[in-house]
Amino acid sequence: MKKPPTLGSKTVRGLNPFGGEQAAQLVPHTRLAGPVPWVIAIMVALTVIAAAGGLAMSNVASNARAELAGGATVQIIEASASERNRQAAIAEQLLAEHPTVASVQRVSDEELNTLLEPWLGVGANNNEAVPVPALIDVRLREDITEGNLNTLRGLLASAAPAARIDAQSSWLGPIFSALSSLQWLAAALVILLGLTSAAAVWLAARTALGTNHDTIEVVHLLGGTDPQIARIFERSVGFDAILGGAVGLALGLVAILVLGGQFEQLGSGMIAGGGLGWVDWLLIALIPLAGVAVAVLTARLTVMGALRRML
């Protein structure tokens, strides 16, 4: 009788990792056909947009804060134009002489008209139908406090009784609080989307595990170790996640650039400073990477959990 093959010499066997293409073959390549890459792509795109929005708002807020930190506005609220101009001129002079004041700038009538045009219509200010206060921009050498505002109030009280002084940042207080709510909202969205992505990946990993349960059991019974088997799924899910993450990042970036371009065109001083710095871009680039890490980790935990139920 012919001697059975390979039985003559024992093949060298070890506990080497079972990796590479051969191991990957154990799980059928569903790849793009499956929903996982697309779910991850959508999640990453949404997360990137939410994160970019939050970061941009945070930049707007901090830029505006810095710009307004030393700024105050003096309004001369007086119906009579001549009286208004007189008090404005006195106030301007008094302020310019004060040591804490860095610069004083009367907002010219033309400028005021341009600013108010959208609300009051062309030439509305000329016929005095709507009295508009005179505005003086004051910039201090130091940050504005209630204390130094009161000093300036005292300075103007007798010479220009119609003057009212406010820190510029206080005007924007409601806007700042709205911005910070939006930032919290963006952060919450990022967290929720992250959790949803993790849940989606978890479900996908479980499904993959279910359909390949027999294969896993066979490899397990042939002496495959838990880490070996987990690695097969990590690879498969990791590949899907990288693909989904890349597509999602691309979609998110397109959305950010389009939105960014539109805000740029608004040209409003309010939106200026809402651009993203390199740290922001780095954080955004980390999102798909975090997605891949979550996907791989979830796959690993799921597979290991299922294997632990086998002897």
Next chain:
Amino acid sequence: MTTDQNEGVTFDNVGLRYGTDREVLSDVSFTLFPGSFYFLTGASGAGKTSLLKLLYLAQRPSRGAIRMFGTDVITLPRDRLPAYRRRLGVVFQDFRLVPHLSAFDNIALPLRVSGVREADLHKPVTDMLEWVGLSHRAEAHPATLSGGEQQRVAIARAVIGRPDMLVADEPTGNVDPDMALKLLRLFEALNRLGTTVVVATHDVHLLKKVPASLIMRLDKGRLSDPTGALRYPPRRSAMQPGNGSLEPDT
């Protein structure tokens, strides 16, 4: 009893129940002597597959003790079991071929799992395919193979790594008598190289084909061992062909 590394398998008062049902195996005690050839027989439902599951470490018993290759495998931590499974070759009653792998890749699986390099596994797998008469179906997937062909792939996968113990559950159930005999000769050849062989079958004709074999008979989950030879195996010298084999009808 020997104490060497290749020490056989000992069951001591092993009982197994699935869930809360009655025991499907009760008070099973025996020793598998290294290098011997065993047939496990019994009616359908007697518990043959259940006993083999304990042997190939797919199941823990509900009670009793099992030692394998000199180690108590019941208290062994989970992560040490793969090393023991790699010393076994298993032919499952339902084959359990990986459906999306070719016959070649199915047979290569145990070698790949234990880290054999690709360059080193082509020849053994090809030879094995030739030996079970499936060279022309190397690239075929299990679904396109006949029942007997699948069985031969399953057997090739079980023996490719030259295991210390081969456990085969009805390995000839789907092949014609000629092929059955040929496969039995493969098991015998493996056995002569030192592999302990355990074949579960209810084909009584098969038992007579291996004169040196020992017969283990299960009846409703109990192992009949009237002479005590299974529990306390005779010395190796007494187990040569013609001696000490328990005839099924004694």
